Amino acid sequence: MLLNRIFIAMFLIGFSMAAGKLLFFQDVNIFKQMVDALFDSAKTGFELALFLTGALCLWMGFMKVGEKGGAIQVMSRLVSPLFKKLFPEVPSDHPAVGSIMMNFSANMLGLDNAATPLGLKAMKELQELNPEPDKATNAQIMFLVLNTSGLTLIPVSILAYRSVAGSSSPSEVFLPILLATFCSTIIGMLYVSIRQKVNLLHPVILAYVGGLIAFVIGLLYFVWSYPIYTASISNIGGNLLLVLIIVSFLIMAMRKKVNVYEEFIEGAKGGFEVAITIIPYLVAMLAALAVFRTSGALNEILRGIEFTLIAFGITATEFIDALPVALMKPFSGSGARGLMLEVFDTYGVDSFAGKVAATFQGSTETTFYVLAVYFGSVGVKNTRYAAGAGLIADLAGIIAAIFISYLFYSVN
Numbered sequence: 588m589l590l591n592r593i594f595i596a597m598f599l600i601g602f603s604m605a606a607g608k609l610l611f612f613q614d615v616n617i618f619k620q621m622v623d624a625l626f627d628s629a630k631t632g633f634e635l636a637l638f639l640t641g642a643l644c645l646w647m648g649f650m651k652v653g654e655k656g657g658a659i660q661v662m663s664r665l666v667s668p669l670f671k672k673l674f675p676e677v678p679s680d681h682p683a684v685g686s687i688m689m690n691f692s693a694n695m696l697g698l699d700n701a702a703t704p705l706g707l708k709a710m711k712e713l714q715e716l717n718p719e720p721d722k723a724t725n726a727q728i729m730f731l732v733l734n735t736s737g738l739t740l741i742p743v744s745i746l747a748y749r750s751v752a753g754s755s756s757p758s759e760v761f762l763p764i765l766l767a768t769f770c771s772t773i774i775g776m777l778y779v780s781i782r783q784k785v786n787l788l789h790p791v792i793l794a795y796v797g798g799l800i801a802f803v804i805g806l807l808y809f810v811w812s813y814p815i816y817t818a819s820i821s822n823i824g825g826n827l828l829l830v831l832i833i834v835s836f837l838i839m840a841m842r843k844k845v846n847v848y849e850e851f852i853e854g855a856k857g858g859f860e861v862a863i864t865i866i867p868y869l870v871a872m873l874a875a876l877a878v879f880r881t882s883g884a885l886n887e888i889l890r891g892i893e894f895t896l897i898a899f900g901i902t903a904t905e906f907i908d909a910l911p912v913a914l915m916k917p918f919s920g921s922g923a924r925g926l927m928l929e930v931f932d933t934y935g936v937d938s939f940a941g942k943v944a945a946t947f948q949g950s951t952e953t954t955f956y957v958l959a960v961y962f963g964s965v966g967v968k969n970t971r972y973a974a975g976a977g978l979i980a981d982l983a984g985i986i987a988a989i990f991i992s993y994l995f996y997s998v999n
Contacts, residue, residue, distance in 0.1 A: 593915075593922060594875050601878035608883070617882070624877035632869035635751060635928060636862050642747035643858035649833055650743065651854025652847055656840030662692035669795040673733075673776070673785060674726045676716065683712035687730055694734065695741075706734060707964050714965040722969040723962065725783045731961055731973050732779050735952040736772040736980040741832065742949040748928065749945055752936035758829055759937075760945045763991045767950035769803055770987035775980030782972060810994050865921070872925030880929065885911065905998050906989050908934060909944035913985045916947065917954040917978060924948065943992045950984035952977075 605621055608614040670688055677683055686709035709730060717724050723731075742764050749757040773796065780787055787796075810816070840847050879885050889911070893904045909930050916923040930944040954977035962970055 593919065594871065597875035597879040600884050601875075601882035604882035604884045604887075621878055621881045624881040625874055628873035628877035629870050631928075631932065632873045633866060635748075636866040636869055638751040639747055639865075640859055640862040642750050643744070643862050644855035645858070646741075646743040646747060647858030648851035648853075648855035649836055650741075651850050651857070652840050652845070653832075653836035654854075655845045655850045656836055656838075656843055658692075658836060658839060660692075661839075662688075662695060666691065666795075668791050672789055672791050673729055673780070675785070676724065676726050677713070681712070681716070683709055683716070683726075686712055691733065706961060710961045710965050714967070717965075717967075720966060723967050723971050723973055727962075727967065728971060728973045728976065729776075729779050729783065731958060732775045732976045732980060733772060734961070735954045735957045735977040736768070736775040736984070741829070744924075745945050745949050748924075748931075749936055752928075752931045752941075754936045756937075759996075760942055760949065761829065763942075763946050763988070763995045764949035766803060766807070766991050767946055767984050767988040769799065771950055771980045771984030773800065774983035775976060778979050779976050782976070807991070807994065814994075865924075868921040869925065869928070872922050873928065876925055876929045880933075903993065905939055906943045906992060908940035909947055912944045913947040913951060913988070916951040917981050918956075920953040920956065923953075939992070939996050939998045942996045943988070946988045946992050947985065950988040951981045954978060954981055 601621065605614075605617045608617045667684075667688060670684065670691075671679055674684070674687070677687075686705055690705040690709050710727065713724065713727050713730060714720065716726070742761070745760065745764065746757050749760065776796070777787070779785075786792070837847060840850070876885075889907050892910065893907050896904050896907070909927075912923050912926045912930065915926050927944045927948045931941050934940040936945075954974070958970060958974055958977065962968075962973075
């Protein structure tokens with residue numbers, strides 16, 4: 588329903604702006620420009636999905652190999668001690684524990700198709716422990732907020748989109764996305780933990796969270812102190828880590844005597860299905876955005892934000908061209924994706940705005956969609972503070988993405 592309203596609003600506002608330009612400024616070409624932009628957007632949407640197919644098949648194939656090789660199980664065991672402390676109301680031997688850890692592990696590996704069913708399963712199992720079926724429990728809220736914070740180890744789709752758009756280094760955004768989404772997850776976890784009176788000073792929590800925070804701060808400090816090495820860290824470090832992950836997937840699969848080739852093919856089929864499925868969504872959102880941008884409405888909104896920031900003394904406003912991606916993401920993943928592609932097309936995939944847009948896309952999650960689907964699946968109506976906590980995590984991810992983008996990317 589919300590996406591429907593956004594879609595209609597973009598068209599109506601765009602057409603109204605165009606009518607105003609024709610009436611008051613005698614811009615006789617405005618409607619021709621809008622019609623041309625509509626047809627161009629339809630063509631662009633199809634071409635993007637077509638070229639995206641290969642990249643998605645490649646990554647989904649490797650993800651399937653990793654899944655069958657036991658990567659999810661390994662990650663589950665690594666985070667198990669921490670999760671037991673964050674979900675004190677859930678018995679350690681309850682089936683929900685395994686589903687929660689499997690869901691987060693699948694999300695971190697970018698296995699969307701596997702993560703969603705696991706997440707719904709975890710929510711159903713948590714609902715079995717709910718004494719008030721209409722009201723969200725502490726465990727359900729913690730689970731949803733950590734889920735919506737979007738911690739992803741391998742942002743498969745974003746790397747694929749950048750590759751298709753002709754980026755000279757698609758993985759350049761890999762580390763910035765990882766750092767930004769880490770900040771989102773930590774802030775969301777801390778906020779919910781404080782609300783639920785979780786003992787954050789417990790040695791296990793301190794060891795996990797404190798160690799990760801120290802590592803991230805150390806990395807950011809190094810990048811801040813030695814900017815000459817930033818490009819090397821982002822490019823070499825990101826590519827090396829991706830290669831190591833792929834190699835580890837292959838080795839784990841071979842140790843389990845998995846038929847790597849067949850599993851890769853099976854996963855690649857899923858990539859093809861995803862690419863075909865998103866064509867209508869891409870065409871719809873790109874068409875609405877084409878009208879919205881061509882009419883000048885989007886530019887006016889962005890310039891208004893820029894004027895406000897400058898009025899408050901904030902002069903580093905280059906990120907504003909990519910800001911619509913961040914504002915749309917909590918409401919609609921497909922809408923944010925369309926805006927990201929629009930930024931790629933307008934400013935260039937390797938421009939500062941293009942890199943920031945990709946970082947925004949990877950550092951936040953579709954909070955309202957996830958809350959609606961997960962809570963709706965078990966009939967929970969009173970979600971308490973889950974939406975607010977999710978939005979706080981999103982805001983932390985956006986702020987972190989802006990700060991990290993200025994550290995890692997050169998402003999053109």
